[in-house]
Amino acid sequence: MPVANEGQDELSLLVVQKYGGSSVAAPEKIKNVASRIKRRLEAENSKMAVVVSAMGKTTDGLIALAKEVSPAPPAREMDMLLATGEQVSAALLAMALRDLGVSAISRNAFQLGIETSETHSDARIQDIDLSLLRRSFRDNNVVVITGFQGVTPEGDLTTLGRGGSDTSAVAVAAKAVSTGIDAVCEIYSDVPGIFTCDPNKVPGARKLDYITYEEMLELASLGAKVLHMRSVELARKYGVTLYCASTFSEERGTYVVKKLPEWLESPVVTGVTAARNQMKFVVKRLPEDGDVLPGIFHALALAGVNLDMISTANDGGMSFLTFTALDGDAQTVTRAVSDYMNDNGLTGWALETGGPVTKVSAVGDGMNAATGVAGRVFSALRSRRISVMGISTSDINISILVENERADEAVAALAEEFELTER
């Protein structure tokens, strides 16, 4: 990305903020956001790019309207329709800011040259024309940006998929950082930050001050309500510090960073999360033929099944393949595996299905340096008589499978073991 020269002096510090749909769901809430922005400007002499989502349930309403007109609306027109939602909230927030005496202007995807791929309803941002943003800042301290949308090189409107406004915000910050501007990205929602465990399930779950990009990506299910995962990947790629906090309080939120601050001792485990309704599959007695496993994986990929926790074992010249998939994919898995076996004249194999089960994951950058983590996980669960039905590990993650009914207990056991709750 080339460095723009024009107006360089005007933009050395950029605060990018993003407010989600619930933060701008009504005129009063939009005015609240405007007041927050004004206070922030008064405290810090920076320019601010504020990315907004559509108001409340606007997007759902527009989708329902489209379905009334056509049972299968073309994605291109759907994007044209949905993109209006963010334009409404951007214009309204700019009005509210002006009303408070803040110099602000709204800008949509055309006006900022937010260029994306052509995959309607799930487009990827390819570039942002920073010179257009700089120009918008000449007479304004705040530029309110329509999140969730972009334009193709041909000039068609696109949307980035659900939650895409986070990605819009990170992309603006990333583009700024890549041209030497000091930029941070703050994501405001109705959730006050990232917690060690789901606070609705684990009493005393603690809000984290810091979490690394890697941990955040592994803990997707904890952060899903707060952060769009693609935005975390983008932030990691460009080294943009993310900050997640509540729109409705002044409570301190969570920073998502590359490395924890040095003064902060890395906990072994940062968070524990649970992904429910998985199914465990074991394909038994496969010939030890190098083509068979890739063939099965290919057949399952074609069938649209995402596999997880894959492991293999050999015994007496036969292979065993174990993996998990979503409960709802069980029939598809069975059919795809059977078809592959029959098409290739394989016999003597068997497919065993178990579940539904829950994948409980403990994640922490500190796991790297710690020893005995797996032992502690097993001990904590055994002391509560929770059976472990499968396990997989990575550098910063240990995941185990437990029965659905014992999942909450398993999370609580690990939270206690790794001191993730308030005393």
Add this chain to the structure above:
Amino acid sequence: MPVANEGQDELSLLVVQKYGGSSVAAPEKIKNVASRIKRRLEAENSKMAVVVSAMGKTTDGLIALAKEVSPAPPAREMDMLLATGEQVSAALLAMALRDLGVSAISRNAFQLGIETSETHSDARIQDIDLSLLRRSFRDNNVVVITGFQGVTPEGDLTTLGRGGSDTSAVAVAAKAVSTGIDAVCEIYSDVPGIFTCDPNKVPGARKLDYITYEEMLELASLGAKVLHMRSVELARKYGVTLYCASTFSEERGTYVVKKLPEWLESPVVTGVTAARNQMKFVVKRLPEDGDVLPGIFHALALAGVNLDMISTANDGGMSFLTFTALDGDAQTVTRAVSDYMNDNGLTGWALETGGPVTKVSAVGDGMNAATGVAGRVFSALRSRRISVMGISTSDINISILVENERADEAVAALAEEFELTER
């Protein structure tokens, strides 16, 4: 406007249609419009540009939302907000057309290069990039265009003022005509055409098959519900034939043309209209000084008053000035005239106010060639004992002032005299 070469062969006949807010007010109505377009395409092998307004009361709803956020929202942000309304209906109509198997695509002001002046909320169209429209027709028979809006050369969204979608439609047709394309412009609404008199006031008012641009402009109040007057001016300038008809029936509508077809005998009077709540002012005993009248007109213009039916008379070295203005401007007129007189040390004058009165106008291209029209107007009114309190005439128009309470009778008398009603 330069002739585009690109794809010339693809676009030799263009039907421009415009559907107003009530025509697209709900999903069912949008589907009805889509069916009409499909039938038209099947009947005639042309390309179609379909300009749409926002659905039903959408614009009013957005304005109300803005007022909740800011008591005086900036016009620039208001345009950003309101422009979303037409984008929603354009996307939905494109979906409905696709659903019927019609190749259609929606296009907003950015995507068609609809360039306007920078006067937010009342912008003027300056150019349309026809090459972008031609390109949109390559893979599509119908291009659905967001009415009411444009973009400035700087890329700001603008709106054209209430009813501006008519102007959008005529501008597309005018641009096409100016590059040698055979284009017509059809305006569909919930009104089936232009009538000789207001059908709600005059029983038997007749729908006209044809009316000239000039008559239409003079009869603004008859056509206001059907046609945006700026669109008529634009159609006249570029010689675009307009056709107004109902979205909800197959009933024949009204053509607005440069000249009536030769086989059609021009009626002396084409239509009669009434503008209520005018006030009549007489400034008496002004010195015959060349500066005084211009001075009074300037003072009234500064005060924002629109004058009508101006006439002057001289008597014994003194001038008399008569004019009308809207009832609601009466106090402003009195103050502006008094201030001017006092500021210029003028004495001996008097201001007389009469009314409220109604201006009844009879309009017809045929008036030009006819004699005795004023006589027929006076006779028709005298036979019903309706007093004429003022008169003004032009080539194709005769306007008289009557008491508000007698206005409907006066219109009926003229309609009868000039045979404007069904027998």
